[in-house]
Amino acid sequence: MGTALIYDEEMTKYKLLWVDPACKIEVPERLTVSHGALVRNGLTDRCICLPVREAVDAEILLVHSEEYLEAVKQTPHMTLEDLKEFTLQYGDVYFHPNIYHCAKLAVGSALQLVDSVLMGKVKNGMALVRPPGHHSMRSAANGFCVFNNVAIAAQYAKQKYGVKRILIVDWDIHHGQGVQYCFEDDPSVLYFSWHRYEHQKFWPNLKDSDYDIVGKGEGAGFNINVPWNKVGMENSDYLSVFCHLLLPIAYEFCPDLVLVCAGFDSAIGDPEGEMCATPDIFAHLTYLLMNLAEGKLCAVLEGGYNLTSLAQSVCQTVQTLLGDPLPPLTNLTGPCRSTLESLQCVRAAHRQHWSCLRHAVDLPTFEISTKRIKLSGEGNKDEAEVGEEQKSPEEKIWPEPPKRICPPVCSAVVLPDGVVCPDACERLSSSEDLGPHLLTLKNDFLKDADDGAVTALSRVFSLIDKMKNNEIRNGLALVGDAAMTMTCVVQYVAAEVDSRVFLVCVGNGNIPSHVIEDGKTLVVQIKDEDTEEQGSKYYVPVCLKKGCTDTSGFAQAMFSLLLPLGYQYNPSLVLLVRMPGSGVCDIMWQQLTGLLQSFAHGHTLVLLQEDDKACVGPTASILLGNPAPPLGQLPASLKEDAEAVERLRSRLQADWNLLLTTAPENG
Numbered sequence: 001m002g003t004a005l006i007y008d009e010e011m012t013k014y015k016l017l018w019v020d021p022a023c024k025i026e027v028p029e030r031l032t033v034s035h036g037a038l039v040r041n042g043l044t045d046r047c048i049c050l051p052v053r054e055a056v057d058a059e060i061l062l063v064h065s066e067e068y069l070e071a072v073k074q075t076p077h078m079t080l081e082d083l084k085e086f087t088l089q090y091g092d093v094y095f096h097p098n099i100y101h102c103a104k105l106a107v108g109s110a111l112q113l114v115d116s117v118l119m120g121k122v123k124n125g126m127a128l129v130r131p132p133g134h135h136s137m138r139s140a141a142n143g144f145c146v147f148n149n150v151a152i153a154a155q156y157a158k159q160k161y162g163v164k165r166i167l168i169v170d171w172d173i174h175h176g177q178g179v180q181y182c183f184e185d186d187p188s189v190l191y192f193s194w195h196r197y198e199h200q201k202f203w204p205n206l207k208d209s210d211y212d213i214v215g216k217g218e219g220a221g222f223n224i225n226v227p228w229n230k231v232g233m234e235n236s237d238y239l240s241v242f243c244h245l246l247l248p249i250a251y252e253f254c255p256d257l258v259l260v261c262a263g264f265d266s267a268i269g270d271p272e273g274e275m276c277a278t279p280d281i282f283a284h285l286t287y288l289l290m291n292l293a294e295g296k297l298c299a300v301l302e303g304g305y306n307l308t309s310l311a312q313s314v315c316q317t318v319q320t321l322l323g324d325p326l327p328p329l330t331n332l333t334g335p336c337r338s339t340l341e342s343l344q345c346v347r348a349a350h351r352q353h354w355s356c357l358r359h360a361v362d363l364p365t366f367e368i369s370t371k372r373i374k375l376s377g378e379g380n381k382d383e384a385e386v387g388e389e390q391k392s393p394e395e396k397i398w399p400e401p402p403k404r405i406c407p408p409v410c411s412a413v414v415l416p417d418g419v420v421c422p423d424a425c426e427r428l429s430s431s432e433d434l435g436p437h438l439l440t441l442k443n444d445f446l447k448d449a450d451d452g453a454v455t456a457l458s459r460v461f462s463l464i465d466k467m468k469n470n471e472i473r474n475g476l477a478l479v480g481d482a483a484m485t486m487t488c489v490v491q492y493v494a495a496e497v498d499s500r501v502f503l504v505c506v507g508n509g510n511i512p513s514h515v516i517e518d519g520k521t522l523v524v525q526i527k528d529e530d531t532e533e534q535g536s537k538y539y540v541p542v543c544l545k546k547g548c549t550d551t552s553g554f555a556q557a558m559f560s561l562l563l564p565l566g567y568q569y570n571p572s573l574v575l576l577v578r579m580p581g582s583g584v585c586d587i588m589w590q591q592l593t594g595l596l597q598s599f600a601h602g603h604t605l606v607l608l609q610e611d612d613k614a615c616v617g618p619t620a621s622i623l624l625g626n627p628a629p630p631l632g633q634l635p636a637s638l639k640e641d642a643e644a645v646e647r648l649r650s651r652l653q654a655d656w657n658l659l660l661t662t663a664p665e666n667g
């Protein structure tokens with residue numbers, strides 16, 4: 001199934017007709033440059049372009065009052081003076097004779113997107129619309145918004161398709177108070193928003209935007225506000241909030257549909273946000289949400305006023321929806337103190353509502369001084385700095401996101417004869433000229449192994465070579481001895497100069513010490529045997545009492561340990577090994593396989609033991625880019641497991657500060 005793109009140039013046909021400094025940034029060019037960039041990058045040709053339609057009254061009335069709708073209906077016939085007069089009753093918004101028409105198209109675009117996703121015509125999609133929607137309220141326009149596109153889309157999905165649970169992620173830099181008010185007592189809609197707040201000094205200056213506003217009555221816990229109390233937030237800050245707050249709760253909530261208030265004023269260069277996250281971060285934020293709701297994701301444009309970063313961010317988002325490999329995020333220096341304070345506050349405010357946070361002890365991190373938080377020596381955004389900090393948003397410069405090339409082959413497999421090759425996978429033909437490999441292999445790696453094992457290993461090595469040359473994206477091998485193959489692979493790759501292997505080992509089994517000590521391999525092992533070993537900076541043993549069968553404990557380890565470690569390590573290859581008898585359930589295994597594709601351009605090599613041959617199909621499906629099935633609503637993980645993971649995190653966060661979730665105590 002494909003990716004829908006909804007856009008119509010009619011929505012560019014309204015603009016500000018008088019002087020108003022607060023509104024002059026909301027210009028028609030926002031849409032034309034975004035769509036133009038998609039065309040220029042060949043992305044519109046790869047999407048399923050759906051037509052827009054006007055929303056009808058009944059759809060708008062799902063969120064707005066009749067009197068408000070009636071009032072807006074009068075605007076097309078108004079004189080300029082009347083329009084100005086009419087506008088005065090609302091805040092930071094303007095009207096135009098054609099804006100009512102465009103506002104109906106914006107809502108209609110969002111509904112078209114929801115229809116095509118929920119009817120299974122497309123996998124996911126994006127609607128490029130204006131006016132935006134997330135600030136508009138039941139009876140008021142606000143913040144450039146007239147009708148609340150995404151809130152209406154959520155009500156529409158519930159009413160027309162009986163969708164039980166909807167997650168709305170609002171990564172726009174402003175608080176979508178209109179969405180919050182619409183669902184604050186509704187437990188079927190989980191609204192997450194981060195937003196520039198600066199302790200209520202930033203627009204819209206609402207106490208309702210703070211972290212302690214968690215929803216009301218039945219809706220308590222289903223409203224998550226993450227206030228940014230400083231500007232200059234970076235990729236690390238955004239990823240920390242996703243890993244340690246949004247993803248664990250989102251997986252526990254287990255939505256049937258994900259709607260994104262996709263505002264890009266949270267990107268570098270934007271005059272409203274004044275943040276420093278680069279456009280490629282949206283490739284990752286989108287991807288991390290695509291493993292929820294079996295990939296049913298509808299992104300609807302909200303804000304975004306720097307035309308360059310807006311266009312780049314839109315392209316990054318659509319490319320990920322299309323399934324292209326993710327660009328590695330470099331120099332993640334870890335979250336700043338202000339982020340950690342916000343993160344700690346939000347987690348505390350929601351601890352009683354979400355079991356994934358219940359045992360999060362959030363140990364205050366005494367031993368880390370503030371300088372460690374900015375590992376790269378970059379100025380701490382907590383103090384204004386000379387140089388980069390003094391530049392205005394418009395003067396900010398950042399590298400163009402790297403090209404994201406799809407290898408000619410997505411998934412190649414090495415399987416013993418007789419094991420059927422999953423559709424769309426490419427079997428590595430045995431006719432591969434193995435050449436000198438075999439001999440050196442026998443000498444260097446497999447002294448006494450039989451020829452079958454040597455041949456299999458040489459094919460596994462050619463999978464790695466093909467990934468290195470970007471001929472294939474990922475690979476899967478079913479081998480006689482997964483542990484032995486794993487050791488050989490690590491040794492083989494470690495020979496490369498700048499290789500970094502992220503080895504994720506699921507299940508018991510001994511990892512040879514030379515693998516751990518070389519510093520070129522970061523090992524995370526999730527198992528049930530409690531060998532009481534402390535591990536080290538490059539070896540992270542996660543012991544779960546109930547072992548890998550414990551989906552909650554496993555999920556917690558995935559988000560609060562695996563993801564942050566993987567991002568900070570930034571590997572060149574991900575090696576995922578399923579040890580025999582691991583007990584991990586297929587869906588959790590598939591979720592893990594999916595998430596690990598965030599790293600290394602998606603170069604993942606999966607090793608399965610021969611008697612796990614039933615896993616080949618489900619694993620290949622994820623490697624081919626299909627979404628993992630839902631885990632179901634997650635219960636609380638075992639207290640002792642959660643505490644074990646927390647202890648691990650607090651031990652490791654001195655070396656890996658993306659693991660941090662609390663601000664250091666000292667000065």
Ligand SMILES: NCCCNCCCCCC(=O)CS
Binds near residue numbers: 302304
């Ligand atoms: N009244 C003092 C200045 C206020 N500026 C208001 C800016 C509204 C931004 C709304 C927006 O970007 C939607 S995504």
Ligand SMILES: [Zn+2]
Binds near residue numbers: 173303
């Ligand atoms: Zn905004």
